[in-house]
Each structure stands twice: as C-alpha cells, then as structure tokens.
Amino acid sequence: MTVGGYLALWIDGHAVEIKPKTLAGYRDLINRYVLPHIGNTRIQAVKPSTLSKLYRDLLASGGVNGRPLSVRTVDQVHAILRKAFNDAVRVDEVLAVNPVERAKRPRRERSAVREVWSADQLRRFLAYASRHRLHPFFHVAAYTGARRGELLNLRWSDVDFERGEVTIRGSASVIGGDWVEGSTKGGYARVVSIDSGTVDVLKALRARQNEERLVAGQAWSGEEHVFTRGLGQPVHPDTVSQLMPRLVKAHNKDVRESDQLPPARLHDLRHVHATTLLLAGVPVHVVAERLGHADPSITLRVYAHVIRQRTAAVADIFAREIDTAGSEERADDDEDPPALALAPR
Numbered sequence: 085m086t087v088g089g090y091l092a093l094w095i096d097g098h099a100v101e102i103k104p105k106t107l108a109g110y111r112d113l114i115n116r117y118v119l120p121h122i123g124n125t126r127i128q129a130v131k132p133s134t135l136s137k138l139y140r141d142l143l144a145s146g147g148v149n150g151r152p153l154s155v156r157t158v159d160q161v162h163a164i165l166r167k168a169f170n171d172a173v174r175v176d177e178v179l180a181v182n183p184v185e186r187a188k189r190p191r192r193e194r195s196a197v198r199e200v201w202s203a204d205q206l207r208r209f210l211a212y213a214s215r216h217r218l219h220p221f222f223h224v225a226a227y228t229g230a231r232r233g234e235l236l237n238l239r240w241s242d243v244d245f246e247r248g249e250v251t252i253r254g255s256a257s258v259i260g261g262d263w264v265e266g267s268t269k270g271g272y273a274r275v276v277s278i279d280s281g282t283v284d285v286l287k288a289l290r291a292r293q294n295e296e297r298l299v300a301g302q303a304w305s306g307e308e309h310v311f312t313r314g315l316g317q318p319v320h321p322d323t324v325s326q327l328m329p330r331l332v333k334a335h336n337k338d339v340r341e342s343d344q345l346p347p348a349r350l351h352d353l354r355h356v357h358a359t360t361l362l363l364a365g366v367p368v369h370v371v372a373e374r375l376g377h378a379d380p381s382i383t384l385r386v387y388a389h390v391i392r393q394r395t396a397a398v399a400d401i402f403a404r405e406i407d408t409a410g411s412e413e414r415a416d417d418d419e420d421p422p423a424l425a426l427a428p429r
Contacts (some may be wrong), residue, residue, distance in 0.1 A: 085178065087130060088123030104264045105233075105257045110135045110164055117142055117153070117161050127178060135187035143190055155190045162189045168231075199346050201360045212335040220289040221311045221324055222331075227282045229357030229375050232325065233257050236318055237265055238310040240290065250284055251275050252376065258321055270378045281348055286310070296393065299303065325350045330388055358383070362390045 091114055099107055100369050121138050146153035147303065166184040173179045201209070206226055213219045225235055233255035242251045253273045255283050256265045268274070278286075289310070296314060297304045306316025313319060328350045336344040354375070368391070372383040384391065 085127050086123065087125050087127050090117050090172060090176075090178065091123075091125050091168055094171060095389065103266050104259050105266070108259045113157075113161055113164055117146055117157070118165065127172065130169075130183050132183045132186040132188070135162075135169045135184055136189075139187070139189050155192060158190055159192060162187070200347060200352065201346065203355050203360055205345055206353075206356050208343070208346075209332065209335065212338075213331050214326070216331065218311070218319065218324060218327060220285050221319070222328070223285050224278075224282060225350065226353040226357060227278060229354050229361075230276065230356065231255065231269065231376070232321055234268060234376070236309070236311060236321060236324075239308045240310055241308065243286055243310065245283055245287060248278050248280065249275050250278055255322070256318065263318065268376055270376045274376055277372055314380065328353075356385055359390050362387055 093185060095107070095110055095114065098110075102110070118138075121141065125134065134135065139162065142153045142158050143154060143155070146158070162184065166182070169179065169182045169184045173182050210219070210223055210226065213222050221235060224230070225232070226248065228235075230250075230252055234252045235254035237254045238250065238252070242253060244250070251273055252268060252275075254265055255268050255337060256263065258264065297306075297316065300315050304310050304316040306318075309316075309318040311319045329347065332345050332348055358371055358375055361374070362368070368383050369380045371387075372380040375383065377383050
C-alpha cells in the first residue's frame, strides 16, 4: 500500500469524527504537500529520513511557484502525518513503528507578539464602522470575543435581551461553496454575557432586519440568523474578514497620521477583547470560559505576554500591603501603647 492510498482511506475513515472545516484543511494539506512528494512511496518504505527530507524540501520550495513554505505550514503537515501514521501502527497495524516520531522537523519560529488595539483605538474603529450595515457584527465580535464562525451561526433564539446573554451553540463556515454548520471549536455551547450597549445594538439590528423582511416579502429566505444579507441569507465568512481591513484603511484616509489605526484582522477583535479583560484583572479562567477555550492553559499560553504585564506589578503590590500593615501597626502603637510598656520595672 502506498502513502497516498493509506492517507485516502485514513481521511475517509475520519470524516465522521473530524469537523468539516478541519477535514477540508487536512485534505488540502495532504493533496498539496504530501502526495506530490511521497504519495507513490510504499508506506512500509517510509523512514524518518524520508520525512525529514520532505520537510526540508517543503521549506525550501514547497510554496506557490517554488517559493519557500512557512515553518507553520510544514508543522501542520507533520501533525497530520503523525496522526495518520499513529493509526497505521495502533489501529490498522500496517506498520510496526511510527517513522514520523523520529523525523527531524524544522525548529518552530517564535512568532512576534502582534500589536493589539487599545480600548480607544477599538472605540474609534467601531465609530467609523457604524456607517456600514455590518457594524453590528463588528461590535458584537469585539464585545463578546466570539469567533467569526460562532457569530455567523448565531440565531435570534440564542439572544436573550432580558438577561443580557447570547448562547454560542455552534459554528458556521463555507466549504467548497457550501454553507456548513457544526459544533464550536471546543465542542460545547457556552453562554456569554453582553452589556446594555450591545443589547441596544442587537435590538436595533433586529428592528432593521424586520423592516428588510417586510420589504423583501416572498423573496426573504432567511432562517433567523442574526447577521444576514439583504434578503435574509447568512453573511458569507469572507465578507466580514475582507471588510475589516478595508474599513481600517478607509478610516486611516480620513484622519491625521497620528490618529491612524494599526493594521488589524477580524480575529484581532477577539484578541482585543481578551487582552482588555486580562489587563483589567479579570481571572484567567473567566476569560477562558468567555472565549470558549477548552482549558485555561490555552488562554495562559496565547496571552502569556499580557499576563506578564499584570504580574510585573505583583511584587510592588505585596510590598505595599506589608508596608501599609506596618504603618497601621505603628500608628496603633503611638495612639494606645500596650499596658506592659507603661508598667514600672
């Protein structure tokens, strides 16, 4: 059996347990970077050196038009191969050992910390975006920290205006031109509180959507999605992702250079949300639950640089507490000396 033949069987077997978007990503990486190089190689003939060479070749010229491929992408290829070959050993028993485990993969690059907007920069962006019909999407994204697919999957039945809550039940994406809905990245639903201002934004959106429904009449084809196009269909994920940098660019054309916003992606609104909460002293486990991280350790790893900013002042806080306690004790001594101190010796 060849590597290509086994991977085809492996990916088909995992279709029932892997989310559609993840599955599509697996297929794309395998077709682009694995099959052209070692697809015709017998799986039993694959050695650690075979895979080490694959990684070197991808790094050198595996990209478009022979350009170098990023370490991150090669790392993703390695992860898929490790999963597949593990199953070849443990499940299908076509291999005795997993050669991927001993392959020399490229050293991971330490990614630079992206600049995250301040609260004032976010406020200015949302003020500028308010002129666009998708402003409510950007507002809710920033004020909940929810992922793009989670918001596009949101229905009005998931919004509780009275309690000030939205329930994130699933995620939506477009794969091969088809609208696909599934569970959240963490695999479970979560409730996210929203402030009164966000409640007002959503109420205004609901009112406008009802007006659009009346105008559209029989042409309306929506399914109660919160964020829709003019005739009720859900907004395409690429629309909001591509619109965000365009709005930033348009904003910067209208203001002085000193007031311009740094470049930002849609996903950066999630980072702004998390960073703002962490710097305000909100506990990590609370932020993790709000973001939908399966484990607070994920939040700790992703936002380690933010948490370090908070911990930098911990020593001063401790010293201040001790000094304050000492000052209060000395003040008590001066005002009311203990009886033993006044007794004659």
